[in-house]
Amino acid sequence: MAKDLFHQAVKQALIKDGWTITSDPLIIRIERVKLEIDLAAEKVFAAEKDEQKIAVEIKSFINPSVISDFHNALGQFLNYRLALEMTEPDRILYLAVPIDIFNTFFQERFTQAAISHYALKIIVYKPNTEEIIEWKN
Helix, strand or coil: CCCCCCHHHHHHHHHHCCCEEEECCEEEEECCEEEEECEEEEEEECCCCEEEEEEEEECCCCCCCHHHHHHHHHHHHHHHHHHHHHHCCCEEEEEEEEHHHHHCHHHCHHHHHHHHHCCCCEEEEECCCCEEEEEEC
């Protein structure tokens, strides 16, 4: 599977944010079904002595049809979330989205309704500076 255009930028942004990358990609096998989520990361929060585990599916939204990119991203997200529930229920899935798309297409009424309806968790990132701008839960 081809790595997303902004794969390295998101990986670096997570590292800068204190995450340890544990898989690149995270491979999940459920019988004969094999899924590849872009990244897995872990972070230990010293105050609570808690370890948080996440999986991140990175999207660049660079195709001419943003809605088509969104359909693909949403389908992948829902399948990956189900696979994680079956195999690693303590790992939280996030969809990584570039800031320009988040500030435009992701503010549309339809997109907002889909995000709410499907309970998407989103990481907003800035590709050129390799930083995470916002975590949307």
